[in-house]
Amino acid sequence: MSVHKRRPLRVAVVGAGPAGIYAADILTKSEDLLAGSSIFSDTPVSIDLFERLPAPYGLIRYGVAPDHPRIKQIVHALQRVLEKPQIRLLGNVHYGLDITLEDLRRHYDAVIFSTGASKDRDLEIPGIRLPGSYGAADFVSWYDGHPDVPREWPLTARSVAVLGVGNVALDVARILAKPADELLSTEIPDNVYRGLAASQVTDVHVFGRRGPAQAKFTPLELRELDHSPSVEVLVYPEDIEFDDGSMTAIHSSNQVRQVVKTLQDWAIRDPGNRPRRLHLHFLHRPVEVLGEGGVTGLRTERMELDGNGGARGTGVFHDWDVQAVYRAVGYLGSHLADLPFDHSSGTVPHDAGRVLGQDGQQVPGCYVTGWIKRGPVGLIGHTKGDALETVGSLLSDLPTLREATEPDPAAILDLLERRDIRYTTHEGWNRLDVHELRLGDERGRERIKVVSREEMLAISRDELIPVQP
Template identity: 55%
Template sequence: MDKRHYNVAVIGAGPAGIYASDILSKSDLDVSIDLFERLPAPYGLVRYGVAPDHPRIKAIIDALYNVLQRGDIRLLGNVDVGSDVTLAEMHEHYDAIIVATGALADAPLDIPGVDLPGCYGAADFVAWYDGHPDFPRDWPLEATDVAVLGVGNVALDVSRILAKHVEDLMPTEIPGNVVARLKDNPVRDVHVFGRRGPAQVKFTPMELRELGRVPDVDIVVYPEDFEYDDASQEAVESKKMTKQVVDQLTNWVFQEPEDLTASRRIHIHMLQQPVAILGDGKVEAIRMERTRLRGDGSVEGTGEYIDYPVQAVYRAVGYASSPIEGAPFDEEKRVIPNVAGRVVEDGKPVDGLYATGWVKRGPVGLIGSTKSDAQETIANLVEDANAGRLSATGTPDGGEGIVALLNERGVRYTTWHGWELLEAFEKELGEAEGRKRIKVVERETMTAVSRGEEHDGKLY
């Protein structure tokens, strides 16, 4: 076993980066780990990509907190790798770099009308209601009838936030500007559309059950949308989660009409695919085509079309990663090309460069997948270290050289102690309004609080 000391940088302090750092810290390598984050706060998608009322958000953040508060992984926040410091400069100071930058952009949807005003990417909407500091502070909530395209948990989050009355969100850390805008939300009906049948939707059972508990919101499911082929039947019989989802959807089908009395409704439609967004200068309707199952769980169009009058469309058809300057990137798959976490370019491994999480495999899977993903990447990094394949281009001195560079350039980086200061500040804001916490949106305030600097108290 090689007992040389290694310095490793991890780029991205979301679940993927934190899990990779944790697993590496517990490996047999003698290693120092610096965790870089573009934002002043850690946790990535858990803080900025999951609805504030998500049922598991607190447990996930607690787990990530427990890793970082140990102190053996150094957090360097508010550092943009690519502009504040380059990947080439990091290679001069670290033996290995792990990219865990996730996926924040919306996957494209190529249908007519997608560029009409009133058609939005779900990722942008999520970033708004989660208070991402790099996104606009306002959102146009003017539609009474809304279409949400997609049947994953992001689609459920978007639908739930649109339909939920704002007073039922107050126990969360939802930012003040979002609360103010949601108070005037006129929405009455949210239509969620999926291309395939009930056995193929990607909702998790817990998320679906939570949807049914939202006050003054009815869930409407239609019997004509229930169709099963051989693959569907096999999935229901062999996968417990699939059966739970199908059972919940079936329960909603058999609701009595007189029981549907809420002021807002979420309609779940299946076996329908979008073909066009209609409108003259703005969204006025969406055209869906009926689909049918082909036996293997896939679908084909039937040529039957239905127009739904809506004034807004949210595309929740997936996330896409963005390139990081200095690393290869597959523009078609929207990932960093890699083999089991080892980054490759022109078919050859890039020395000392690794990837994990969604930027490695695409935006699929839950937290459990992110952990197993990190284990694979770290196992290969450790194997490369033990085989003597980690040869840095300079003299690796770890983060001290990078910190000196950041100081020289006037980069106001933040630390774990700074995050604890910001967290305490957000909790104080919440206590003043009888809430547990209020998230700060304004990046300058986040940075100043984290660094113990004077600030004007602007929250968003």
């Protein structure tokens, strides 16, 4: 059945992070194509962005370290998209609890899921679940002021291990190593500043099981480690090893070449005397987290390159004196209610963004984009290509889309109100945004982020702000 000829195409986008907002933007830019199809009226697209949190922007707000203002500037571009008249933001609405797939199919002609990947991928080694062993995603959520995580974080360890050599590992290591006062110019929440100011950390050890040419971080992220006047970055000459596979990677990628050069330069320089130290170790595979009632150490196996850029064990082990371990070995998406899910990859099965059921057939009217589609790889900008492909699939499916039975934009609001969902809007986000900027201005900072969900809701909905205990 084709969509009704006298109304706009109604699309729900579940997840208001970069991937979802890019998809909405591309849909609005497709209006000329939609209007020319003779299926739609003068206003050919109407989009509702559903977000589980009271505020939009997902990874930008709750996954990027506070000392990365350059990346956070992407928010300005996303904000301009949210201001488009065809797009409506509905925050604090949890898909699978507050609304179901059946609800969305009743109110929309198509649904795009862009829920990202926010869970930590497991690392199955002995001791990984000891007290004092943490997932990087949980720590990132804490220091970024996510409303659904505890306000306190245990920072009693003097020496800490970070497992992984991607950008998230570097973010975690940098935030752990930096003195809290160096973060005061950022939007860091007050509770996070207090926690980091009380931290006992003096040494942070980052471990990668392969060589420098196989590291996954970007050159800019790597160089930023050395910007703190309080943190000495140490690289060990015995870890700078290359094989034929490494040399191929170096010669074929400018990014790899820059990373390797930076690490080589650091390995041969004389160490300084900054009070805190951040150690980068390569060719060390974590094999066991040591301890009984809590973390007391980390055991690694010394590795060697196998000629193809891979690594094999040497049977030589080393025990490191650390009191906390953070695993940063990748993010994983979460299962979405009423949709198929690949638990090993943490993604929804799809064909060019079209959701596929267990039988391999397309689930009508359902699409995916971003990390829930392709997994947590690539930079934020890469989600634009994902969104373009997914929206292209949706547009090509227009003649066969099932028609929503309650497409009136007011109908979904009536449903949320009947269910007593305290949803937020773009206007509400603007109120919260102004409030956070004002808090920062009062203390000579750009912004101070509001952490409490209840306080975020009260400000966004122009309600009485609850008194904090």
